[in-house]
């Protein structure tokens with residue numbers, strides 16, 4: 001039974017004022033104008049009767065349920081979950097009480113009643129091998145279901161790296177023939193929210209944007225919301241000053257590691273990974289992987305699993321300042337620079353990323 005959002009907030013001990021603040025923060029994270037936060041708070045708090053809430057259909061395909069877990073993680077209630085109360089989540093196998101025929105009926109009833117208006121969320125990749133037999137729901141392949149349900153959707157959110165790019169199931173040699181949502185669906189607006197798993201507040205932000213303005217946020221070339229994926233982990237990492245000074249941890253328990261030095265030499269992929277972990281953090285802003293002492297794995301980039309060893313350093317200049325200074329002193333700066341740049345570009349290309357190197361990023365600033 002749905003209840004008005006404002007009542008859910010009160011029951012959870014969240015005042016209107018705090019909710020407005022949360023919406024203002026969300027709007028500023030998404031680089032929206034100041035008034036947008038207020039508009040979001042009003043649109044979300046004024047929850048209409050359940051029957052009129054925007055319909056959301058969530059299809060889980062070839063996945064590990066990590067994306068669902070990320071959004072609905074157990075230290076509830078969270079504001080993210082409360083925002084989900086603003087929609088009518090008409091089909092989500094993991095969360096819905098119905099099962100079997102009842103669940104399939106709920107799916108088809110929602111599609112019929114909200115033709116052309118519902119938001120489709122997909123997590124997991126779509127296996128094409130063996131005619132799609134690797135992953136079926138109700139006897140139908142994920143490919144068939146996706147094509148059918150996408151037809152009546154207003155827009156699609158590809159949730160997580162599997163739905164966005166094929167993810168782990170697509171890792172070499174891709175035994176199931178896994179592909180992404182955008183490999184199959186070409187005639188609908190699609191927003192990719194990659195990450196393994198994706199950050200809950202990114203999902204909430206996209207949903208809040210859709211509920212408030214009826215549109216998807218501005219996307220980058222890889223279909224990701226620019227506001228959350230516009231900068232690299234490295235751009236915003238609090239260990240960055242150590243990188244710039246050439247201070248690197250050599251093992252996970254040496255003095256450098258204990259002093260919080262840069263994890264570049266331990267394989268951190270932060271310089272070529274676009275995501276907002278360094279600013280939004282995880283678990284209600286508690287911490288994030290680099291703060292916990294582990295390098296970024298590059299999980300929001302295509303083919304990150306095949307992009308070289310997780311603990312292998314990127315082939316790019318460790319400490320650009322130092323490298324250029326030494327090179328200049330022996331008169332070979334240009335040659336070394338070009339060589340390092342090429343190595344960095346190869347490394348970035350291996351990760352499936354556009355060939356953006358640290359030097360390119362520096363130039364953009």
Ligand code: SF4
Nearest residue numbers: 237240262263268270
């Ligand atoms: S390489 Fe990794 S740990 Fe070092 S500054 Fe960049 S993101 Fe942070």
Ligand code: SF4
Nearest residue numbers: 275277296297298299
């Ligand atoms: S720090 Fe890197 S690997 Fe870890 S969740 Fe963020 S983008 Fe993914």
